[in-house]
Amino acid sequence: MKAAVIRFPGSNCDQDCYHVLKNDFGLETEYVWHKEASVEQFDLIVLPGGFSYGDYLRCGAIARFSPVMRSVAAEAERGKLVMGICNGFQILCEARLLPGALIRNNSLHFVCEHVFARLENMETAFSHAEVAKSDGKLLTARTGLLLRMPVAHGEGNYVADPETLRDLERNKQIVFRYSDARGAITDGANPNGSADNIAGIVNRTGNVFGLMPHPERACDPLLGSEDGKLIFQSVIESAGKKTKVSSPISKRN
Amino acid sequence: MKAKVTVMPKKSVLDPQGVAVRDAMRHHGLPDVKSVRIGKFMEIEVEAADEGKLHEICRDLLSNPVIEDYELQVEA
Numbered sequence: 001m002k003a004a005v006i007r008f009p010g011s012n013c014d015q016d017c018y019h020v021l022k023n024d025f026g027l028e029t030e031y032v033w034h035k036e037a038s039v040e041q042f043d044l045i046v047l048p049g050g051f052s053y054g055d056y057l058r059c060g061a062i063a064r065f066s067p068v069m070r071s072v073a074a075e076a077e078r079g080k081l082v083m084g085i086c087n088g089f090q091i092l093c094e095a096r097l098l099p100g101a102l103i104r105n106n107s108l109h110f111v112c113e114h115v116f117a118r119l120e121n122m123e124t125a126f127s128h129a130e131v132a133k134s135d136g137k138l139l140t141a142r143t144g145l146l147l148r149m150p151v152a153h154g155e156g157n158y159v160a161d162p163e164t165l166r167d168l169e170r171n172k173q174i175v176f177r178y179s180d181a182r183g184a185i186t187d188g189a190n191p192n193g194s195a196d197n198i199a200g201i202v203n204r205t206g207n208v209f210g211l212m213p214h215p216e217r218a219c220d221p222l223l224g225s226e227d228g229k230l231i232f233q234s235v236i237e238s239a240g241k242k243t244k245v246s247s248p249i250s251k252r253n
Numbered sequence: 254m255k256a257k258v259t260v261m262p263k264k265s266v267l268d269p270q271g272v273a274v275r276d277a278m279r280h281h282g283l284p285d286v287k288s289v290r291i292g293k294f295m296e297i298e299v300e301a302a303d304e305g306k307l308h309e310i311c312r313d314l315l316s317n318p319v320i321e322d323y324e325l326q327v328e329a
Contacts, residue, residue: 057314057315058317061314061317062314065314093319094317099319100319101317101319101320103262103266103269103320104269104270105269106267106269107269108269108270108273157269159266159267159319159320160319161265161319193267193269
């Protein structure tokens with residue numbers, strides 16, 4: 001099983017993602033430059049955070065047309081797991097692989113702080129697992145579980161038309177919402193003004209995931225939180241299952 | 254020839270920049286200002302214009318139809 005971390009000019013969380021996948025989880029991981037034509041050989045595709053193309057025009061607007069994105073879209077269409085973090089989430093929305101868009105924070109400030117993301121759907125490929133922290137304590141996915149992770153963005157204000165928001169709710173596509181320390185979904189706990197406190201969503205088929213918080217910066221006690229491990233554990237388990245299931249088919253082909 | 258493209262946030266989308274500028278204008282002695290919306294204006298020079306292609310680019314690249322509307326003006 002192999003993971004790709006896509007590098008756009010201006011990506012700056014690529015090394016953090018690579019470190020977590022490779023060193024914390026022992027997964028074979030490669031950087032893929034945005035000019036590459038294919039990510040077909042990978043089982044998991046990560047679009048890291050950063051400021052691709054200097055955020056010119058709109059965040060993610062130009063990266064979306066990078067050569068590699070054609071292959072990312074094709075692989076997503078085939079059901080492969082794709083995860084976009086922060087700028088990666090913005091790129092996935094611009095590419096229409098996820099619904100909605102991320103606009104300027106309602107405060108107009110760049111927010112850089114730890115937030116609580118409340119788990120809303122513990123059945124997705126990205127949010128179902130159980131993982132041991134370095135002190136041996138287990139972190140087990142359950143609805144309402146709070147993950148403490150950092151956010152660092154100027155454009156994380158999730159918007160979508162009312163119909164799309166209803167669909168997201170109805171199809172259980174909302175994976176995380178910003179909450180306070182007690183799990184209450186409040187305006188005060190919303191760092192950027194996102195509709196319905198949305199922090200992370202999946203697409204309709206559940207194989208493309210985008211979130212504004214940075215799980216890769218929350219996988220080590222040195223960084224103040226290990227809660228991000230739950231997301232990586234989930235996606236790696238899911239990618240492993242998909243690989244096993246789909247391998248006889250790929251051999252036939 | 255020249256093409257001019259105006260990109261504006263959709264009416265239904267809150268424009269945080271516009272709200273901040275509106276408030277600043279009120280503090281600058283214009284208490285009656287009702288709203289400000291901030292968009293982008295682009296001047297494009299092209300040898301020959303395929304207006305259909307320009308519209309396609311406005312839709313796919315220069316604006317994001319989820320949050321913005323655009324207007325294209327082509328000058329001879």
